[in-house]
Amino acid sequence: MTDLPDNGRASDTAWSSDAFKNRLARRHRKELGLKLLGLGALTLAFLMLGILLWTLISGGAQAFRQTHVTLDVPISAQMVDPADPAAGNYRGVIAEAMQATFPDAPQERMRALSGILSNAAQFVLRDRVVADPELIGQVVQIRVPTSDTYDQLNKGNVNEASDESTRRLNDEDIRAFRQLEAEGRITLPFNWALFTNADSRFPELAGLRGAIIGSFYALLVCFLISFPLGIGAAIYLEEFAPKNKISDIIEVNINNLAAVPSVVFGLLGLAVFLNWFGMQRSAPFVGGLVLALMTLPTIIIATRAALKAVPPSIREAALGVGASKQQVVFGHVLPLAMPGILTGTIIGLAQALGETAPLLLIGMNAFVTSAPGTPFDASTALPTQIFIWADSPERGFVARTSAAILVLLGFLVLMNAIAIFLRNRFERRW
Amino acid sequence: MYDTNRPEAAVGQQDIKISASDVQVFYGPKQAIKDLNVEILDKTVTAFIGPSGCGKSTFLRCINRMNDTVDTARVEGRIAIDGQNIYDRGVDPVQLRAKVGMVFQKPNPFPKSIYDNVSYGPKIHGLARDKAQMDEIVETALRGAALWNEVKDRLHEPGTGLSGGQQQRLCIARAVATAPEVLLMDEPCSALDPIATSQVEELIEQLRTRFSVVIVTHSMQQAARVSQKTAFFHLGSLVEYGDTNDIFTRPRDSRTEAYISGRIG
Numbered sequence: 119m120t121d122l123p124d125n126g127r128a129s130d131t132a133w134s135s136d137a138f139k140n141r142l143a144r145r146h147r148k149e150l151g152l153k154l155l156g157l158g159a160l161t162l163a164f165l166m167l168g169i170l171l172w173t174l175i176s177g178g179a180q181a182f183r184q185t186h187v188t189l190d191v192p193i194s195a196q197m198v199d200p201a202d203p204a205a206g207n208y209r210g211v212i213a214e215a216m217q218a219t220f221p222d223a224p225q226e227r228m229r230a231l232s233g234i235l236s237n238a239a240q241f242v243l244r245d246r247v248v249a250d251p252e253l254i255g256q257v258v259q260i261r262v263p264t265s266d267t268y269d270q271l272n273k274g275n276v277n278e279a280s281d282e283s284t285r286r287l288n289d290e291d292i293r294a295f296r297q298l299e300a301e302g303r304i305t306l307p308f309n310w311a312l313f314t315n316a317d318s319r320f321p322e323l324a325g326l327r328g329a330i331i332g333s334f335y336a337l338l339v340c341f342l343i344s345f346p347l348g349i350g351a352a353i354y355l356e357e358f359a360p361k362n363k364i365s366d367i368i369e370v371n372i373n374n375l376a377a378v379p380s381v382v383f384g385l386l387g388l389a390v391f392l393n394w395f396g397m398q399r400s401a402p403f404v405g406g407l408v409l410a411l412m413t414l415p416t417i418i419i420a421t422r423a424a425l426k427a428v429p430p431s432i433r434e435a436a437l438g439v440g441a442s443k444q445q446v447v448f449g450h451v452l453p454l455a456m457p458g459i460l461t462g463t464i465i466g467l468a469q470a471l472g473e474t475a476p477l478l479l480i481g482m483n484a485f486v487t488s489a490p491g492t493p494f495d496a497s498t499a500l501p502t503q504i505f506i507w508a509d510s511p512e513r514g515f516v517a518r519t520s521a522a523i524l525v526l527l528g529f530l531v532l533m534n535a536i537a538i539f540l541r542n543r544f545e546r547r548w
Numbered sequence: 549m550y551d552t553n554r555p556e557a558a559v560g561q562q563d564i565k566i567s568a569s570d571v572q573v574f575y576g577p578k579q580a581i582k583d584l585n586v587e588i589l590d591k592t593v594t595a596f597i598g599p600s601g602c603g604k605s606t607f608l609r610c611i612n613r614m615n616d617t618v619d620t621a622r623v624e625g626r627i628a629i630d631g632q633n634i635y636d637r638g639v640d641p642v643q644l645r646a647k648v649g650m651v652f653q654k655p656n657p658f659p660k661s662i663y664d665n666v667s668y669g670p671k672i673h674g675l676a677r678d679k680a681q682m683d684e685i686v687e688t689a690l691r692g693a694a695l696w697n698e699v700k701d702r703l704h705e706p707g708t709g710l711s712g713g714q715q716q717r718l719c720i721a722r723a724v725a726t727a728p729e730v731l732l733m734d735e736p737c738s739a740l741d742p743i744a745t746s747q748v749e750e751l752i753e754q755l756r757t758r759f760s761v762v763i764v765t766h767s768m769q770q771a772a773r774v775s776q777k778t779a780f781f782h783l784g785s786l787v788e789y790g791d792t793n794d795i796f797t798r799p800r801d802s803r804t805e806a807y808i809s810g811r812i813g
Contacts, residue, residue: 440644440726
């Protein structure tokens with residue numbers, strides 16, 4: 119700029135010179151490039167998310183509905199003793215009902231025809247009769263799930279044009295199912311069993327109840343341990359601990375702990391809680407303990423950040439009127455930091471909810487067919503249930519794996535939404 | 549100690565409230581205040597003036613031991629209030645701060661209601677027996693801070709909803725609610741507009757009748773308007789201390805003269 123001529127007109131030409139225009143054009147190009155790069159990255163991220171969700175939804179949507187058969191079942195007193203309805207021969211009752219539904223079928227076909235119904239049919243019937251023994255001697259209409267192979271047939275996943283020997287259902291089986299369909303006995307309602315049943319050998323009966331309750335107990339234990347401990351540790355480190363070498367070392371180690379792979383915490387839980395303390399294997403309580411170890415650093419870091427974000431003017435104001443350190447922290451700083459602490463805690467818990475590896479190591483991938491009654495009963499959790507189902511070859515389990523992932527994602531979205539809501543609702547300005 | 553031989557200083561009529569002798573303050577290795585000796589009178593407004601970084605705020609924060617909260621700060625020497633050295637082992641800084649109130653540069657009301665802001669100090673020190681007495685303390689403090697008429701109908705609305713000047717007067721009300729004997733003000737008007745400033749200055753004039761007020765200010769006009777005594781700080785030392793009139797009309801030290809005529813600072 120020093121060689122600019124000192125009259126006004128020459129300076130005008132300098133601002134519109136080619137060199138200046140080139141510089142301007144180059145700057146604009148660079149800005150556009152940066153913008154496009156960011157836009158591209160964003161598009162790619164959304165594309166990946168879209169593919170993930172599409173895969174899950176297209177694979178899992180079918181698992182949210184389950185084919186059912188409606189049957190008229192005559193319950194005779196020979197089969198079910200009115201004095202002890204729980205011990206009745208319900209298997210026989212169902213077989214008789216199937217015989218009545220297919221009166222022309224030869225005896226050797228009956229076994230295959232009974233296979234249309236899920237194994238659960240006899241138990242559904244038993245529960246109905248035990249609840250209401252008056253039904254003995256009457257004809258009861260029940261709606262029971264079909265077995266998985268017929269469920270897949272109804273959902274269009276069986277290629278009927280293919281060679282009979284390559285399918286699990288032969289032409290006769292398919293004809294029998296079509297006959298039921300023509301009689302209006304086949305329905306495809308919402309699959310409540312997915313939420314009300316625990317795991318099962320049979321895909322049509324398998325549900326997430328055990329996993330959801332197991333995850334709930336594990337998270338509850340995790341929260342009850344890591345929340346007070348984490349806040350206590352953070353308050354001490356941030357407000358009371360002297361700033362010296364030791365507190366520096368502690369700080370570095372907490373940050374390192376937050377980055378330790380979760381499988382390591384699982385090994386720790388296995389070694390300490392199961393082998394040394396001899397706690398119950400597969401129990402959500404132990405799962406919660408391990409997850410608490412993992413969540414603790416996250417909560418400490420989030421709490422310290424939230425405490426640091428409280429403006430010093432508030433501390434000074436409280437100190438200035440003669441509040442003690444403890445009164446300042448609990449009366450002023452902590453309430454102001456609470457939204458940040460809660461947000462961090464919920465995000466930490468959401469992380470814990472999706473954690474699989476540590477739970478596998480303490481045996482929460484066991485095959486458990488009943489939901490846990492207490493945190494000390496053997497159980498699975500949502501991510502380990504996904505792990506178990508993903509290992510199963512049946513078509514019904516493949517769809518249920520995707521459905522379970524969708525349920526897990528649903529819970530995660532819900533928890534993050536709560537975190538955002540809390541932050542917006544309780545964040546105070548000063 | 550500078551004015552004892554001047555007739556207009558009138559020291560004999562007023563008691564010495566705060567007396568500092570040989571005060572040294574260090575932040576880590578850096579010395580912020582050197583060999584400070586001063587006697588501050590009761591029921592008087594004393595202004596601390598001086599260029600930025602001269603130590604005036606540092607000394608102010610020594611008077612209620614606010615510097616204790618700074619890890620690296622170290623105070624030597626003796627600061628006595630009514631003859632009691634506040635740095636003695638037996639003195640509890642928390643109790644001291646109830647007796648020596650403080651108002652800060654930026655209005656910093658708690659994010660609570662106006663009532664809770666004022667009642668907080670009396671509450672933690674147990675100054676009220678019941679709700680009625682607390683109401684009375686709050687009203688007296690707000691009247692004392694010339695804020696009562698503006699907020700009496702919205703005592704339970706948040707203090708942060710007030711205007712800047714009102715917030716600062718609320719902070720003054722909060723400080724006077726614990727019935728302090730000394731009120732320290734650290735540039736209380738630097739974040740306020742001229743109208744709010746003049747309200748606060750009027751308030752300071754009233755507060756002087758009840759206790760000793762020490763005010764740090766960057767505005768020499770303000771020091772001249774509100775104070776009876778002025779202390780000029782420069783590079784961590786007390787350069788000159790005397791009647792405000794004398795400091796501004798007949799400064800004895802060349803540095804004081806340079807500062808008030810705008811050549812340094």
